[in-house]
Amino acid sequence: MNPLPGDLFARRLRKERERLGVSQAELARRMAELFGTNVDSTAITRIELQTRSVRLDEAVIAATALGIPLGTLLSDDYARENEAEIQKQLAELALAEQEWEKLRQKIHRITRTIQLLSAEREAFRSHARDVDPETAGDYELDPATKAAVDARLDPVRDKPAAEIADPDA
Template sequence: MNPLPGDLFARRLRQERERLGISQAELARRMAALLGTNVDSTAITRIEQQTRAVRLDEAVTAAEALGVPLVVLVSDSYARENEAEIQNQLAELALAKQEWEKLRQKIHRITQTIQQLSAERDAFCSHALDVDPETAGDYELAPEIRAALDASMCDARTKPAGEVAAPDA
């Protein structure tokens, strides 16, 4: 048999209060401030022990004082749905981390290849300059390619080997 909403409220009120690490007196103080009336801490004790029914205005205020939607305090299904969503998001996060790691490794390989090709190009240009200084300029890269290459290599040189920054959000 499913527990009654009042029973769920009492149990969930205590769970949420303890999760936040606040006393019954502190919860009563917060509720009193929100209601603008006195709330005695013994009222919280009796509500949690199910020896006193909770009034609707108290239930709404207790949820607000705890910083949770009222449905959290009166429904077990909300907690189950929330837990399922957390599990889904954790699985999606793990998948995204795997994809990020693959991309990070690909970026690292491409960066290494560019560095190697740049070094070979510089060695070739140096050799061409030694062999025939007049035609050495024929082997220069187009200015826009050179600028893009220099920018990419500048980024690669400022990071430790193998480290690739996460893309901006």
């Protein structure tokens, strides 16, 4: 069942007033200024609570005081417009959440890399503290690591220094 125009007006008046951040007292003050007569804020309260009917001149002045067309306070089209805006905002929110998740994952990867590098640095520093400078020159690699390093260095050892510096020469 469709709401009566007075009921629709009362609901829309409250929604628009709140959306615009206007108190009932401020709306009453604005209406009184436009109306040229006293408008009590309790009248706005009773209209919005639907315990008092709104007069046509009050409806026109209320819309003017809020700076919106009277049709906005009488039309249920706002609900459809509102729904479209909600859908648009939900789509935008979904995109923002996807971007946030990508950034969260990137932050996690960077943090993990920093943790690993920090642990390696600390292990190196700890090892460096344990090495006796007097015998540091006598340090030998384990045989497997030494063989791997030698295998990579053998082709380079026989080349002249100029050729190593400029391999295209």
